[in-house]
Amino acid sequence: MNKTILVTGASRGIGAACALLAARRGYTVCVNYRDNAAAAADVVRAIEVAGGQAFAVAADVADEAAVERLFAAIDARCGRLDALVNNAGILARQARVEQMDAARIQRILATNVTGSFLCAREAVRRMSTRHGGTGGAIVNVSSRAAVLGSANEYVDYAASKAAVDALTIGLAKEVAQEGIRVNGVRPGLIDTEMHASGGEPGRIARLQSSVPMARGGTAGEVAAAVLWLLSAEASYATGTFIDVSGGR
Numbered sequence: 001m002n003k004t005i006l007v008t009g010a011s012r013g014i015g016a017a018c019a020l021l022a023a024r025r026g027y028t029v030c031v032n033y034r035d036n037a038a039a040a041a042d043v044v045r046a047i048e049v050a051g052g053q054a055f056a057v058a059a060d061v062a063d064e065a066a067v068e069r070l071f072a073a074i075d076a077r078c079g080r081l082d083a084l085v086n087n088a089g090i091l092a093r094q095a096r097v098e099q100m101d102a103a104r105i106q107r108i109l110a111t112n113v114t115g116s117f118l119c120a121r122e123a124v125r126r127m128s129t130r131h132g133g134t135g136g137a138i139v140n141v142s143s144r145a146a147v148l149g150s151a152n153e154y155v156d157y158a159a160s161k162a163a164v165d166a167l168t169i170g171l172a173k174e175v176a177q178e179g180i181r182v183n184g185v186r187p188g189l190i191d192t193e194m195h196a197s198g199g200e201p202g203r204i205a206r207l208q209s210s211v212p213m214a215r216g217g218t219a220g221e222v223a224a225a226v227l228w229l230l231s232a233e234a235s236y237a238t239g240t241f242i243d244v245s246g247g248r
């Protein structure tokens with residue numbers, strides 16, 4: 001029986017690239033998404049056309065009941081869970097801290113932080129040898145913003161990713177003797193639709209000269225690091241990070 005992986009926010013961008021690569025590596029893939037059912041169905045179809053197995057499940061990761069339904073759907077369909085990629089993430093329009101209201105900040109934290117915690121919780125309940133599981137691996141998709149701070153753009157988003165990094169370090173230690181490895185990937189400027197949601201679709205073109213490698217990255221380049229951290233080749237890596245940022 002195939003190993004099963006859940007990739008949150010897999011209807012496009014980095015999540016879709018992780019889903020496609022995971023399927024090529026032999027996982028049955030749960031393609032989670034929030035709104036865009038058609039895009040998620042396209043990802044499932046692309047995996048199936050390539051000979052892989054996948055299914056899409058809608059769930060807002062910030063909604064605890066929806067997360068529980070998402071994992072119950074995986075239980076019913078696959079009866080096992082071997083890997084989780086906490087990828088779903090959002091940012092808001094570029095703004096300075098003095099312009100941010102509580103609703104905006106809470107929206108960012110709810111998806112990026114609470115969502116990652118809830119999915120990690122459900123994964124640990126299934127994977128941990130303490131709960132009768134056979135182990136597994138979790139990769140949290142953070143951001144170089146966690147370290148750089150995103151001044152004048154979205155410090156709230158950067159702070160949410162710093163929280164994801166603390167989750168990675170703490171959870172890794174908590175479950176290290178229960179068969180679960182937890183690591184993080186911090187992408188830099190990656191060519192996806194996320195920059196448009198911040199109000200600047202051309203953001204990579206503006207900033208790429210400041211990247212040591214002088215270009216943006218691709219979602220596939222991030223997915224390669226995620227899948228390595230999930231693989232047996234990374235068997236002694238936990239609580240650590242790969243920056244996929246061209247040196248930024």
Ligand code: NAP
Binds near residue numbers: 037059188193
């Ligand atoms: P994207 O193109 O905007 O895609 C976001 C994905 O997340 C979509 O599939 C979306 O689903 C899903 N999503 C959003 N909110 C969700 C929620 N509450 N519940 C479930 N799914 C949700 O973003 P991306 O650039 O691929 O980013 C993926 C991850 O990489 C994020 O965590 C982001 O912070 C991180 N990252 C990106 C960059 C970059 O330069 N692109 C850099 C550093 C880190 P629907 O479309 O169905 O709503």
